[in-house]
Amino acid sequence: MPVTSQLFRGFPLAKLWGSSLFPCQRQLPCCPTSHRPTSSQPHPIWPTAMPVRGYRRSPDLHSYNLTPPQVNSILKANEYSFKVPEFDGKNVSSVMGFDSNQLPANAPIEDRRSAATCLQTRGMLLGVFDGHAGCACAQALSERLFYYVAMSLMPHETLCELEAAVEAGRPLSPILQWHKHPNDYFTREAQTMYFNSLRTYWQELIDLSSPGESLGPREALLSAFKRLDSDLSLEAQVGDANSFLHYWVLRVAFSGATACVAHIDGSDLYVANTGDGRAVLGVQEEDGSFSAHTLSNDHNAQNENEVARIQGEHPPSEKKTVVRQDRLLGLLMPFRAFGDVKFKWSIDLQRGVLESGPDQLHDNEHTKFIPPNYHTPPYLTAEPEITHHRLRPQDRFLVLGTDGLWETLHRQEVVRIVGEYLTGVHQRQPLTVGGYHVTLGQMQGLLAERKARASLAFQDQNAATHLIRHAVGNNEFGAVDHETLSKMLSLPEELARMYRDDITIIITQFNPHVVGHQGTWT
């Protein structure tokens, strides 16, 4: 069951792009250190120069015999659960909590995830980010995007207080409460720069708004997405005196990432999507079964509207070249993304920035590569499509996933697996004998099989882990099969990307006691 779509498959430079243009310095998931850029060793630029590192360390590459505990430890390495705290034994929030997990295929993984509760405004933010050409852009999004959204949501007065506090050197009241797995890290060196950009943004927000005003969630998300992308671009153009930072901002800008972000406040669910991540709502029907309700559009060649949009934005002469082989300019799979200045800047700007950039970049043939038929940039935008959904009691959970999930499992199947897991109904239906002739022995066999299936769900405490188990381990009959799982997880890292993509999942469970009953209080 090889993954059918890869970002740059078929393209001559696929290997380069597909691996890592600016390999992220991050250690592997199994080393839960916060980010530590390697100043003590030369920055490896080329993937081939990288030491072979992967989640799989078994010397015997070709034996596929992982034991179930080994499989579990791989699947569970990145799992994280958060439960919204209860007050007086009651959870008054519309969100009960979430389960998230990711499984790398790239080494290192290029997906990122974030989750945080807004402390100055209401609501919770959740997002998955799928990086390409390296993880730098996705990493930057995972740290910065929610701050931009939170700022955009703040009323004028709160922004003023914030500015006053910074001005007076007072400590800031916290803006976000992060819910992070130990492997989710922040780039410490860049925090000052990030903060300064953010401050400029909120100062502009103060200037543009008047007292008593605040943006609605839709406008806030839109503004935050666009602003952050433009900041990424600007930072790369301006550069930094610190050569590491200068290098870093270029890596961020020259790599790219999609983002799928949900903002949940009471019964209002907003999804902002840029790229081919997806948000799907699990809806429980009256008969107890689950159906999928998609809340985002994929921005790729399969979406006719997107193809039409891109073709419309460029002269008719480029109609044939702007989307080729289902890719933007024949190169890029997602049609919207953060970063990727190669698809946004003019050729002159690209050359100018690279020439003034740190020396390390000059060794990289690839950065100098200009996409073919590059006539009327920009070709790419980070502008999200925003969907609003008013939660109903039957809306049980929201699955945010990167394309690694959606290309292996149909959304209906995803929702079914999660729904049955969360409701504890591991059987499709209760069994009845009815008028059939069933012997006790047959019944015993049937029950044993159902029990085995149920116990499979039982070994996962995390819905996202359970979903990954299915995504990776489903055999041709749609049942998780240990042998398949073992094979897929023990692929050598240079092969893994051929069979599957990074998978990142956040599953948010709604609180049926709050959702739909009463409005927007949290």
Next chain:
Amino acid sequence: MHCSCVWSSRALSPALLPRLLSHAGCWAPGTKPRGIWSSPRRLASAVETTQPIPLPSQARVVICGGGIVGTSVAYHLAKLGWTEIVLLEQGRLGAGTTRLCAGIVSVAKPISIECKMADYSNSLYEHLEEETGVKTGYVKTGSLCLAQNQDRFLSLKRLASRLNVMGIPCNVIKPKEVSKLHPLVNIHDLVGALHLPGDAVVSPPDVNHALATAAAGHGVQIHERTTVNHVMMEKGHVTAVETDRGAIECEYFVNCAGQWAYELGQASETKVSVPLHGCEHFYLLSKPLPEPLQPSTPVVMDMDGRIYVRAWQGGVLSGGFEKNPKPIFTEGRNQLEIQTMQEDWDHFEPMLSALLRRMPELEVCEIQQLVNCPESFTPDMRCLMGETPGVHGYFVLAGMNASGLAFAGGAGKYLAEWMTYGYPTANVWPLDIKRFGNLQSSRTFLRHRVMEVMPLLYNLKVPRWDFQTGRQLRTSPLYDRLDTQGARWMEKHGFERAKYFIPAGKDLLSLDASKTFYKPDWFDIVGAEVKCCKEAVCVIDMSSFTKFELTSTDDQALALLQHLCANDLDVPVGHIVHTGMLNERGGYENDCSVVRVKKNSFFIISPTDQQVHCWSWLKKHMPDDPQLHLEDVSWKYTALNLIGPRAMDVLGELSYVSMTPEHFPSLFCKEMSVGYANGIRVMSMTHTGEPGFMLYIPIEYALHVYNEVMSVGQKYGIRNAGYYALRSLRIEKFFAFWGQDLDPFTTPLECGREFRVKFDTDIDFLGRASLLHQRQEGVSRRFIMLVLEDHDTELDLWPWWGEPIYRNGELCGTTTSSAYSYTLERHVCLGFVSPPSLDGSPAAVTPDFINRGDYEVDIAGQRYPAKAKLYPFSSLFAQQRRRKDEMELSNFQGK
């Protein structure tokens, strides 16, 4: 689901009744037929036109519930000569649990009174067909209780010993013999079995129908489709029942509503607590086997596999009691729900696997149906029987714990006797609804507890198990202090009591691993606590005791107690009197210590589980006098028991008062200060026979006094002790405890407590006449102490209670409690023996009978020689003699 009714629906049809009733009169000639059911013509028309027959406006007894329990009560009341009995059923007769239950009548029950009831039910059902002409499907199949392991086999052997005492036939057999008795049983993993040849199967709705028919024949009026909405009361008496078809005035009301008994109890003017809760129960019906199974095939109970199997229409009926039961009807539902219960195959899977493992040949057998039949369970796995504590005339019989059919006959008989004679003909205290109070009535508690109770039916029951759910409801203020010091807890009447204290750094086996019939893992820990009680001083928190205060303006309180208590209460203020409260028969209704606190004020201390029973006994006999006041002060006092020779030093130091026997003789009570706390009731008694004191402390002082006692006691080697140490101490000193050794059928004379009866006065107390008569005739049973000899504490099975006692090889009684005596280094059993009757009338016990016999105690079939004693070892009592102790002992010896 209608035709899926397992039992032929014909059996339930009232259409059969007219034919039967037409000649019903001939076997009930004494009773003048009255009411609708005795008139065939009107009955027939009632059935055909479905026009309900109007209810009578009054009756003596109204029974609610037309299941097997309700009809059995009606049947037995009618047999005892009661008239004007009305039985109301909200749906159809036997439409509840009765309709669906599996129809097994087995005597394999955990306690003797239950075996007795099942045995009676069995013989009742056997003869019912003969009596009524209604087919009951009775087949004496016998049953096989299988043991997959040695522990189970031991418990079956213990059961066999108990059944032998009752004269119920049973055989402990080898696996090979099992396969001779049952063609399908796979014996390869069995270590043995118990064969009960008398056990039977019936068709429960048919038995129900037969009982109803017989009852109707005796004049009982039966009304179906009549719902009881409300029970009316006045001044603590039942006055009437309100139904959806009008009210019926009545003197007695019997709640036999099964699953709905709890809600019905709540639906009366004074709420009646009927603590039971439903659980779903599943069993499987198969189609006939290729070679149909004979109806006479024995019932198989494979408790280790958690299943039972009986033959059913050429196939099998097999259900079980799973580990993870599904409680149901927590919020209360209506009758209709029971008709539409869902099958749950996934839930049944473990039981199906167990069945196929036990009978592999069934694999090819086809499924007929999986039946879901809710059963009701109680907090302690025993049924609920008797008059409710608060309301006179309100009786309950419900909560059958999935043995409704086996118990219904016997339980119905006992309840009918209770209503007729004021008490049944056997001790039913373990089933008495008054063992519970309102505190067990929480739905959450019941829901949690029944989930533990239902699996327990088939769990291996080892000595000293404690319930794990529904705990920490009532606790002493010292609970946390004691818990951090290593206390391990047991529960009595919702109250947490420390069993023993695990020294720091030590730990015991996990709960499961400590279950044993042999020497338990706490042996040395308790031994150390006992030693400390003997040599230094221990403190035991005994706050769970029931404590009442009875006061009056004049001498009404004394008069009441003089009437109720066997011992003389007219003692100087400050004296403590141990006394029984006896019934007319002279049997113990309660055993308590009464302190005369003031001239007209008494402090009554009773066992923990007497809280409801003793209260209702006192209330029942209290004159309606506003000047006489009874208050339950159990919650107001924390009771600390300081046991040991150095107790007086500790207390002396804390109070600056000399506590030596010269200054504070035994069985006295003084209010004094202990530490900073004033007004502590200090009593020179210990409930164990050791020297020491009970401290009754107003709860706000409890922590202070405890802390002071512990810190001052340090230099005297004080430590905490628990109830196991207490138990060992009291049993080696031959102290009988109510509820365990003493019951409403035991008189003071039978347990050597004549010195506690005021024969020397002419006060007419309750039970006096019976006691005088008994003193004349001599007692036919006697409480004795048996010291096991040739019993290896390390290797041999430990006695528990209920073991048969043999004298010169002949069965002569059973034990009631036992403990290891760390002082004697022997096991001590307490129990009752009676000489064999020669001419059918009971023979009197003579000292020779006790002293000149070779006694043996039978533990799971193995007999251990024992030395019988009528009096405790005087050497066990500490050197310093107290005034009262000496008097008591001289009394002992003088007898």
